[in-house]
Every structure is written in structure tokens, then in C-alpha cells.
Amino acid sequence: MTQLALVIDLNVCVGCHACVTSCKQWNTSGWAGPMVDENAYDANPTGTFFNRVQTYEVGSFPSTETVHFPKSCLHCEDPPCVPVCPTGASYKREDNGVVLVDYDKCIGCKYCSWACPYGVRELDEQQQVMKKCTLCIDRITDQTLPEAERKPACVIACPTNARLYGDVHDPDSEVSIAIRERGGYALMPEWGTKPANHYLPRQKTRMHVTEEDLQRSNNPLTKEDITVYSGEETLDDVSW
Amino acid sequence: MHPAFSVIFLTTLIGAGQGLFLALFTGQLYSTIHLVEAQPASFYALGSALSLALLIGGLAASFFHLGRPERAWRAASMWRTSWLSREVIVLPVMMGIVFLYGVFHWAGWTRPLIVLGDGALPIDPTFVLGLLGVLVALALFISTGMIYASVKFLQEWSSPYTIGNFTFLGTASGFMLAAAYSALLGNTLVGFFGTWAVIATLLGLATRLASLLRNASLKHKSSLQTAIGVWHPRIEQTSQGFSADSFNTREFFHHQNPATLALIRNAFLVLVFPVPVALVILAYAMESATLPIVAFAIQYVGLLAERWYFFAEAEHPQNLYYQRIS
Numbered sequence: 001m002t003q004l005a006l007v008i009d010l011n012v013c014v015g016c017h018a019c020v021t022s023c024k025q026w027n028t029s030g031w032a033g034p035m036v037d038e039n040a041y042d043a044n045p046t047g048t049f050f051n052r053v054q055t056y057e058v059g060s061f062p063s064t065e066t067v068h069f070p071k072s073c074l075h076c077e078d079p080p081c082v083p084v085c086p087t088g089a090s091y092k093r094e095d096n097g098v099v100l101v102d103y104d105k106c107i108g109c110k111y112c113s114w115a116c117p118y119g120v121r122e123l124d125e126q127q128q129v130m131k132k133c134t135l136c137i138d139r140i141t142d143q144t145l146p147e148a149e150r151k152p153a154c155v156i157a158c159p160t161n162a163r164l165y166g167d168v169h170d171p172d173s174e175v176s177i178a179i180r181e182r183g184g185y186a187l188m189p190e191w192g193t194k195p196a197n198h199y200l201p202r203q204k205t206r207m208h209v210t211e212e213d214l215q216r217s218n219n220p221l222t223k224e225d226i227t228v229y230s231g232e233e234t235l236d237d238v239s240w
Numbered sequence: 241m242h243p244a245f246s247v248i249f250l251t252t253l254i255g256a257g258q259g260l261f262l263a264l265f266t267g268q269l270y271s272t273i274h275l276v277e278a279q280p281a282s283f284y285a286l287g288s289a290l291s292l293a294l295l296i297g298g299l300a301a302s303f304f305h306l307g308r309p310e311r312a313w314r315a316a317s318m319w320r321t322s323w324l325s326r327e328v329i330v331l332p333v334m335m336g337i338v339f340l341y342g343v344f345h346w347a348g349w350t351r352p353l354i355v356l357g358d359g360a361l362p363i364d365p366t367f368v369l370g371l372l373g374v375l376v377a378l379a380l381f382i383s384t385g386m387i388y389a390s391v392k393f394l395q396e397w398s399s400p401y402t403i404g405n406f407t408f409l410g411t412a413s414g415f416m417l418a419a420a421y422s423a424l425l426g427n428t429l430v431g432f433f434g435t436w437a438v439i440a441t442l443l444g445l446a447t448r449l450a451s452l453l454r455n456a457s458l459k460h461k462s463s464l465q466t467a468i469g470v471w472h473p474r475i476e477q478t479s480q481g482f483s484a485d486s487f488n489t490r491e492f493f494h495h496q497n498p499a500t501l502a503l504i505r506n507a508f509l510v511l512v513f514p515v516p517v518a519l520v521i522l523a524y525a526m527e528s529a530t531l532p533i534v535a536f537a538i539q540y541v542g543l544l545a546e547r548w549y550f551f552a553e554a555e556h557p558q559n560l561y562y563q564r565i566s
Contacts, residue, residue: 052482085318105311111324
């Protein structure tokens with residue numbers, strides 16, 4: 001069975017919020033109506049977002065590291081928000097595993113948001129229904145779009161290619177290979193929600209140069225050489 | 241969690257309504273086997289009306305919790321998986337039974353269907369309705385409690401104590417109300433209901449203290465490390481990603497300081513348990529008609545504080561992601 005998901009590469013995310021704004025732009029313009037903002041140009045702006053980019057500082061000064069952390073619905077394989085919904089408005093699509101809300105059935109009781117440990121569901125203050133990332137379901141299932149554009153808006157917008165998109169159940173997909181080969185992990189694994197979205201950890205490229213590498217102590221020419229030197233040029237000093 | 245008054249009133253009002261019904265039927269049961277004085281039909285009919293009014297009040301309060309109350313009927317559909325849906329079904333059933341129980345008493349449809357035990361235990365329609373009502377009231381207490389207890393990552397709620405608290409505290413306030421109601425009518429059941437109210441209050445005290453103790457030493461499973469998956473003992477949020485507030489900062493934080501929380505907790509520990517119990521005992525000694533009413537009122541106010549604290553105490557793991565604006 002297909003399980004569509006995002007894999008977010010924390011190694012290259014620069015925290016530019018392009019995924020946030022592109023998400024808002026695409027999803028506020030769609031068939032499901034706007035993602036409402038209140039006091040947008042006032043002192044306390046608040047609004048509905050499917051995606052947020054947060055920033056964390058790891059370590060103590062001076063050895064600190066900044067981690068930019070995009071957070072949206074993880075489309076759990078065992079989503080705790082779905083069985084608690086009293087109306088069936090919250091559901092997981094059988095064909096591609098995307099967790100969605102039927103805005104026409106939602107009564108705005110907020111129970112699903114209580115049942116999500118990740119805080120990725122937001123009640124729309126004006127429409128009074130629960131909203132969440134749809135993985136741009138209207139883009140990814142739109143057969144009239146060229147294949148390359150059948151991706152979530154955030155994935156297309158990301159300037160550093162920190163967001164990979166694909167089927168995590170297909171072992172040969174780009175996302176599965178990334179999870180497998182680059183240490184992809186799930187958030188809050190302690191709750192057994194099995195998030196489909198994964199994160200790739202930050203990685204440092206370090207060179208390991210030892211004293212022996214510099215001295216060329218294992219140079220076979222040196223080892224097999226039986227000449228006794230007395231200050232003259234040796235084979236090692238020859239520039240070719 | 242943010243304590244929503246709609247839910248605070250819903251759970252305390254229906255708890256008292258269910259408890260009052262349990263009290264009325266306990267009275268009927270005892271009078272059937274001649275352990276307490278028999279009461280006129282109006283006692284049960286008016287009592288049922290009071291219980292029904294509380295249940296309706298609770299239901300009305302619950303609508304204020306919904307963003308789209310006009311669609312509330314849809315909430316009955318997912319009873320296979322959702323405790324909220326189960327509560328939505330059981331609550332009207334409870335109302336129906338309380339209504340019928342009152343009507344049958346009022347109309348005097350109390351001719352025994354069968355008589356058990358050599359004429360000692362006549363079973364009439366109100367008796368059958370009462371027994372059914374007891375089962376439904378218990379089912380409703382369990383459904384209400386499980387709404388909270390079934391959310392496993394709200395660790396403060398996720399324990400059998402939650403169900404115990406809802407059941408015993410609801411029953412206690414219902415019996416307290418029954419004692420107040422009897423005192424108002426001036427009948428002889430004040431002491432009977434008062435005794436049961438004290439027993440239920442003490443049971444509630446046991447489960448509530450147990451849950452307070454459990455939560456005081458609770459270790460949360462989630463941490464900033466598991467939340468973002470970075471293994472370092474010192475992680476601090478520098479930006480939650482937006483400059484003002486959002487649903488996440490409004491719904492899951494109580495925005496009160498710890499001193500207020502401690503004050504509310506101490507207030508409910510005094511108002512729900514020792515004060516009403518002392519007043520009931522005092523009322524029994526003085527044969528006072530007003531003290532049971534005062535006892536119920538004080539305990540109900542205490543239960544509002546108890547429910548407020550119940551919500552405020554719960555720490556949702558999503559709060560880990562919303563610590564700092566910038």
C-alpha cells in the first residue's frame with residue numbers, strides 16, 4: 001500500500017520559511033476556502049497554518065548549533081487523531097495514506113487536536129473546523145498537472161531541496177533510500193504513532209588525517225629501500 | 241491544557257444529574273424493601289425533573305465547546321472507535337430513562353410486574369427503568385472519563401483514577417443534591433442520602449488524592465530531545481515560528497502562574513471534601529434543613545475548581561514545540 005510522506009533534511013534546511021509561505025499561498029487559494037488570518041496587519045496577528053518552521057539552539061555557547069525545524073502533519077501510519085473523531089471527519093485515505101479532515105463533517109470539537117502529540121492541527125478561527133496539512137492533496141492527485149508538478153507546494157518551493165516527497169512504502173523510492181541510507185528518524189517514537197514523515201539528521205563532514213598519513217610511513221618504496229642515505233635527495237623529495 | 245468552561249460545566253452538571261438519579265433509585269430500592277420510609281410519587285417525579293434539568297444543562301454547555309454546533313448530530317456516528325461519540329449516544333439515552341422514570345412515577349404506573357421473594361420485592365416498571373438507569377449512568381460516567389483517560393500522551397489523565405474521579409465525584413454531588421432536595425421538602429431521607437453522599441465523597445477523595453500523588457511524581461515520556469530528534473542534553477527553542485499566538489498557544493496552555501494553580505487545587509481540596517462532609521454531619525446533628533443545601537452548593541463550586549484544575553494540570557506534549565516566540 002502506498003504511504004505518501006515528506007522526508008525533511010535538517011542538514012540543509014536554512015529556515016527561510018519558503019515552505020510556510022508557499023503552503024499558505026497554495027492552500028488558501030484552493031477549493032477548500034481560505035486559511036483564515038485575523039489581525040493580519042495588526043499587533044497580534046493570528047491565523048491558520050499547515051506548516052511552521054521553528055528554530056532550536058543545541059548546546060551551550062560557544063559550541064552551539066542552530067537547528068531549523070519545519071513541522072507539519074506527519075501523516076502517521078497509526079494516527080491517534082483519527083479514531084477519536086466522533087463524526088468521522090478525520091480520516092486516513094486508504095489509497096495513499098494521507099490523513100485528512102472532511103471540513104463538511106467537522107463539528108469543531110477540537111478532540112483530534114488533543115489527541116495529536118505533535119500539535120499540527122489548528123482550528124480555523126472563522127470557519128470553526130479543524131485544519132491540517134493535506135500534503136497538497138489537490139496537487140498530488142491532479143492528473144492534469146505535469147508529473148513534475150504533482151508534488152506538495154512546500155516541496156516545490158524549498159530552495160535547498162530539504163524536502164523530499166514520495167512513497168515511504170516503496171523501498172526503492174527516493175524517500176525510502178534517504179531514510180535508509182541517511183539515518184532518517186521519526187518524531188516522538190515513544191507514542192507508537194509511526195509517523196510517515198521522517199527527518200534526516202544533521203551531518204558533519206570530518207576528515208580524519210593521522211600523523212602516519214602525513215609521514216607516509218607505509219610507503220612501500222621507503223620500506224623496501226636498502227640504501228643508506230646521508231642527507232641527499234630521496235625518492236620522496238622528487239617532484240614529478 | 242486550557243480549561244474550557246463549556247466542558248467544566250458539562251462534566252460537573254451531568255455528573256450531578258447522574259448522581260441525583262442514582263440517589264433517587266437508591267431511595268426507591270431501600271423503600272421497596274422497607275429500609276427507609278416510602279416517598280410519594282411527586283418526590284421521584286420532581287427529583288427526576290431536577291436530574292433531567294441538570295443533564296440538559298450539561299448538554300447545553302457542551303454546545304458552547306463546538307465550533308459548529310449545528311452539526312452536533314454527526315457526533316453519534318463513530319461510536320466504534322471514539323469515546324466522545326459513545327458519550328454523545330449515552331447522554332440522550334440517560335436523559336430518556338430519567339424522563340421515563342419521572343413520568344412513570346408521576347403517572348402512578350407502579351403496579352408490580354412480578355413479585356420476587358415471597359412478596360418482599362415487588363418489581364414495577366419504575367424499578368426496571370431505575371435498574372436500566374443505573375447501568376446507563378455508569379456507562380455515561382465511564383464514557384466521560386474515558387474521553388480523557390484514553391488520550392495516552394496526556395499522561396496526567398491517562399489513568400484509571402480519572403474514571404474513578406468522574407464516577408465518585410459525580411455520584412457524591414448527586415447524593416449531596418438528593419440530601420439538599422430532601423431537606424428542602426422536609427422528608428426523612430436527609431440522613432440517608434447524606435450518609436451515601438459522605439461515602440461517595442470519601443471514595444472520590446481517595447481516587448482524587450491518588451491521582452494528585454501520581455501526577456506529582458509523573459515523568460513525562462516526551463522531551464525536547466524526542467520532539468525534534470536531536471540527542472543533546474541542552475536544547476532550547478529560539479523561535480516557535482510565528483510572532484504572536486496561534487491555536488496551539490491558546491488551546492494547550494492555561495497561561496496561569498503556578499501560584500494560581502496551587503490556590504485552585506487547595507481550594508477544591510477544601511471545598512469538595514472536608515467542608516461538605518462536615519456540613520452534612522452538622523446538619524444531621526442539628527436537624528438543619530438549610531445546611532445540606534449549603535453543603536451541595538459548596539461542593540458544586542468546589543467541583544468546578546476541581547475540573548478547572550484537572551484541565552490545567554495536564555501537560556500536552558505539543559507544548560514542547562511552543563516555548564518561545566523568538
